[in-house]
Amino acid sequence: MRHHQQSEWLAVADYQLHLRQLTPVQPDSAYPVLMLHGAIENSRIFYNEKGRGLGCFLADHGFYVSCADFAGRGLSQPKAGRGFSHSQQQLICQDIPSLISHLYQQYQQPVVVVAHSWAGVVLAASLARFPQLLPEVKAIVTFGSKRVISVRGFKKRLHIDLVWNRLAPLLCRLYGYLPAKQWRLGADNEPAQYLLDTIGWIRGETFTDPTDGFDYAAACADVSWPASWHFAAIDDQLLGHPVDVQAFLTETGLNLGRYTLLGKTQGYLQDYDHISMLTHPDASRDHFTELEAWLKQL
Template identity: 65%
Template sequence: MKHQQSSEYLDLQQYQLHLRKLTPLHVSQAPVLMLHGAIENGRIFYSQNGKGLGCYLADQGFTVYCADFAGRGLSKPSVGPDFNHSQHQLICQDIPALIQHLYQRYQQKIHLICHSWGGVVLAASLARFPDLLDKVQNNVFFGTKRRISVKSAAKTLQIDLLWNKVSPWLCKRYGYLPAKSWRFGADNEPAQFLLDTVHWINSPHFVDPTDQFDYAKAAAQLQWPPSWFFAAVNDKILGHPDDVRLFMAESNFSDARFSLLGKVQGDALDYDHISMLTHPQAVQGHFQTLSDWLKQQN
């Protein structure tokens, strides 16, 4: 590895957000903030032995921060019956605090990289607080969708049954979503956050269920910074290319780049929702291409 790893915490009074800092050993580029998706944590971007997109970018000279959302990963306290957290809190408090924290530290614009649902809440936060855009160099989204429009037997099982019905029932029983122990997620989820995602997945409107703020309307007024969306050929449900494009359209990312990762496009393999960030072959493909693009943005 050409970087060092350490942990630090952002204190938001009611809870602390864990940040895994990946510090390059040599030339440092602008800071990168990485935001994970649902039923996962910041480990989707890094590992202790140097694998993952976060580690790759750190080895290329970027100072990388992989955030754990409230209650997830190493954030304190952990998700449980006594600790709940909503999507509204993440959008209105946590993401602005993370961006402000890094901007104040480095006094330069930040690269933002998201996976899956992390991109939805990021776009919502930036649309709601457009002053934050002055602190953002660019946005990168991997497999980000808000709605799931595709129809298949797998979608019926995984989304219509497991996510929309079984998961809310588990939240009622346990006080949170025990996705780890039930083996359908890398991390547990707060009950309210789960219910918020269920609402948005099934709603045609990009409107906050807490206070009815219209994110699509707000986004229509924005001039987004340079943005790049990645979708994967084998991402059949959680980030289907059609649904990624649907999110781009409703969020006014009309000038954003879009890349489909798969063999037909010249990639080493047909990536899926997870492997696009974890497969070793990505280092010789889109990881390198993305790193070069980020450096050009600097």
């Protein structure tokens, strides 16, 4: 590895968000990178102690990288549990603004924000709701981010209609949180309210806040977005289907940014899926290299 790793915690409200700081041995970029994970996962989608993942790759190539665990996930405190409540609105209105401003103040440079899956949705919502944050954001990069899952078929009926929309809320009522790890639904557990807040958007309800009705779709129409690059995977057939990714980009206005489909037909080494686009060993010789070059030209 050509970077060092250490942890820090950022106090927000009555909880602490964990940040895994990946510090390059030889810095080669002015812009810090903030990485935000999706639902039922944590920041380890971007790094591990052996130096794998997009976060480690960028740190090895000179970027200061901060991989954040959302409230209740990863090493953030407290853990998701019956006694800890955290909503999607809190993430949009408190956590993401706090993370961006923390790094902006720390490095005195605007931040590149990298988001996987659902994190791209809450990131867009946060920036649309708080446009005063936009000068603190240099660029946006998303991987498999969609708001609505419109694709049909057996996997949609099983994993979304049955498990996410029906079983998961039942588990939340039983346990007080979503025990995704115990039930092998994902890499990390979720606070109950956060899970419940996602369901309407996934079903295709309007892009408004389920808590106070704030109209994110209207707010997005007024945003002048920073430079952005959005990746979809050819073999992502459900959680970030290319059709749904493009629909999300159109809805928010982020479709003015760059869009790339990751597959062999498009000239890449693998037909990537929702997870392998960030974890496959070939990614570091593929789109990671392209992204590094693009970021250094900003």
